[in-house]
Amino acid sequence: MKEVFLITGNKGKLLAAQRVFSKYNIQVKQIKKDYPEIQAKSSLEIARFTVLEAIKEFKVPVIREDHSLFIHALDGFPGPYTNYFDKTMPVKTLIKILSLFEDRSAHMELAAVLALPSGKIYDFVYQVPLKISKNIKGNERNWDKVLMLSSDTRTFSESEEDARLEVWTKNYEEIAKLLSTDKK
Secondary structure (H helix, E strand, O other): OEEEEEEOOOHHHHHHHHHHHHOOOEEEEEEOOOOOOOOOOOHHHHHHHHHHHHHHHHOOOEEEEEEEEEEHHHOOEEEOOHHHHHHHOOHHHHHHHHOOOOOOEEEEEEEEEEEOOOOOEEEEEEEEEEEEOOOOOOOOOOHHHOEEEOOOOOOOOOOOHHHHHHHHOHHHHHHHHHHHHOOO
């Protein structure tokens, strides 16, 4: 059985990856090490930096995925700084700022990088269209109380993660396909 190592402390990301990779007979193991999260203009740069650090140390196939939220009315803010602002800016403050705008659209950029011991690096990036509720709904995680898929009426906080799993696992699916056809 092939193995791939995912750099994450997020239990949800690990479970999602394991579900996808198991379909391809690839075992996912976790690297639960804190690498410095660089400040960069894109999630792809952040993920790439981390896998390049990890591959030097572990010399195994390594994946790192990073997400960024781009709020269109705010010219793409917070972008790759999403995690910081989600932790430090209360959702009520975000709602107050967005009350100045009609546009409630946003998108999440999901970027993953696969590094192989052979030196090959593969990038995977896609966007998930979102909208932002005018009302706070649900009890989980700060901004998850207002973020929702553009086609949904429930916030992330109100819905089960499994209900939208296929949306968040596209990078893992592409990586699994690549690894399952790789002969080495």
